[in-house]
Amino acid sequence: MKDVTQLTDGWCLRHGEDVLEARVPGCVHTDLLAAQAIPDPYLGRNEADVAWVGRRAWTYVRHLDHDSAHERTDLVFEGLDTAASLTLAGRPLGTTRNMHRTYRFDVTGRTGELQVRFASAYDEAAAVRAVTGERPNVYPEPSQYIRKMACNFGWDWGPTLVTAGIWRPVRLEHWSTARLAEVRPLVTVADGTGRVEVRLRVERTARGSGRTLRARAEVAGVRTEAELSGDEAVLRLNVPAPSLWWPRGYGDQPLYDLDITLDDDTGPLDTWRRRIGFRTIGIDRSADEHGTAFTLIVNGVRVFARGVNWIPDDAFPARVTPQRYRTRLSQAAEANVDLVRVWGGGIYEDHAFYDACDELGLMVWQDFLFACSAYPEEKPLRGEVEAEARDNVVRLMPHPSLVLWNGNNENLWGFRDWDWEAPLDGDSWGEGYYLGLLPRIVAELDPTRPYTAGSPWSGSWDHHPNDPAHGTHHSWEVWNRQDYAEYRASVPRFVAEFGWQAPPALATLRRALPGEDLAPDSPGMLHHQKAEDGNGKLNRGVARHLPLPEDDFDRWHYLTQLVQARAVAEGIEHWRSHWPVCAGTIVWQLNDCWPVASWSAIDGDGRPKPLHHELRRVYADRLLTLRPEAGGLVLAVINQAATPWRTSVVLRRMGADGTTTGEAVVEVAAEPRSVARFAVPTALTPDERSAKEFLVADAWESHRSPGDEGPGDLRALHFPVPDKEFGYPRPVYDVIVEPVPGQGDRVDVVVSARTLVRDLLLQPDRLDPAAACDSGRQTLLPGERTRIRVSGCGPVTADAVKAALFCVDVV
Structure with a gap:
């Protein structure tokens, strides 16, 4: 039977004459922090003081000694960041140039000093750029020339902290005869039967060559086996009437252990175990009178996706523990989220991330790792891209929460709209990956899941890549240039990105900016605001609705957080009210990787912003919203629950002084997974320029009723004019x-x-x-x-x- 030895301890980090204790998994920055050799780059403006770390070469060293009776010993690295050359006892072992791959080296009978020498990522990128030539990029950093977490090079919410190191576990595997080299479970449901087709490949030693092997599979009490005379086999299991895996809010998340055993006449040689779930997933991309749909269908049920975008939860990903994944994703579930998009400028996350999503019922939209840049398709990158994609499709496909593979983030849009075509002058830029290589890999390895070429993407070049009427859409004109009320101007088929900024919690700011006299434009605040004209956009967003405070940081902080919550709510309420034309919203973004002003709902210290609470309200199964439309004010009753919703809605036209000037009770009914729309009576609709009246809609889900001390369980408000024009009384x-x-x-x-x-x-x-x-x-x-x-x-x-x-x- 295969033996495994984890190589966590005994590492040191060398740079010149300096030798530090190293923690594996980890990175150079975290080792330097542990040795107090650098200041915390998250605090103050220390980020700039540690920039030198990413521009130097570093070496990890460990003595490798092993004694095994097995025929073969492999040294396995689950993640090396990024361009590394490895030696053992002074002899070359191999080289790497991809953070997102697993590497395996035969070290049978070899011992001695193991060295992993990491080149500067900047040097590696420069060497590749010299071969491929220049390509456009949204940011002035070389992220498209190296297969590394792009946001390490900085983003409009992230620091520039270019890492190096052994960032995922490393181990020795001792084995004989044969091992399981690849296991791909294709899980489907047909006619009430769960079908598992396990495609496996083995690697043999010289002694194992030609030997007959047996592979056994078991799930939910169903067993099968097959003989292998070659290196591949297919095992099929039919599970009668399995319990289906559902997104949260639609049903339960039953998971089944799938066990694979490889053996010969001497006994077991290797084992493999993962949890799987039975469900079907598809996307309706049909043409209709509104354009081209993009609607997720799970187990035959059409789903309005209530989503958030996910970025790496730390600029140093090795620090993200399984418990931290669980906490952050539980915060998403608490906000009534049912889909998490893993954004393409980060990483393929650890299994702990997807395990948590499996259990919490959070669907995962997984980007391949391309973002906001033109990517060369020549060697050496093309081979790395293919190997990386194959590695991660196979690694992640057992997870039932994974529902979609996406080719890239904004690159198809960028080619069309960001002035790339002229400087490219016919050079490759990634289109061959998104429309050729990646869909072929998914079709070959994981045909049970849909693939889309990019986000945004209209489905073909027949339409603009970001056309809201076709496929997925990113809505960024509002944050960048317009009032959030402009979300009401269109009904995209699926909004895969939109959002509004706000600063983090005050306690987070005080920790990150110790001793600073906080102000919107104080030095530390500006350093922790990475967006272009970020504070200008924050201030304009407030000023369109409310008086912008001067010399009152606490009030500015409140108002910017308030406007973030209002803005995101405005978009979601509008788009949800137009289901099924609009079939999903994915808010940018759930989380932060450090303390920063950003679009997140959870700040860099894990504290919920007001937006998090607002998401819980607007993503709830049941929602009331008042929508000003061309024909008048509309009450939209949104019911995403599985049961009908029949309730009484109290509409009150009220004066700013609290007097009721009109009232009616409307009996409403909304069928499961539907939206019911009702015209608000003219007599209850405030004049569109009224500064003294507003409309309140209340519904009571519990036993409370109108006249009780608090607002309705569900409340919607309509104020005809911006707050600064409304005649509010002094609040008491x-x-x-x-x-x-x-x-x-x-x-x-x-x-x-x-x-x-x-x-x-x-x-x-x-x-x-x-x-x-x-x-x-x-x-x-x-x-x-x-x-x-x-x-x-x-x-x-x-x-x-x-x-x-x-x-x-x-x-």
């Missing part, structure tokens, strides 16, 4: 703090409104850096009361809570 509210019995670290904050209180928001980290609360922004009418549960803060006073509470105040 009372605050009391109630301890939660038996839970000393939790309190209830009870806020009672005496006036209209718009977008009340508690920032819990102002009470304690560890504190969190259970709700985001809320609007209270006069006489209403809300209860906010705060955890992790311990006893606090009402005055402290008041200092952490904000609301719209334009008087």
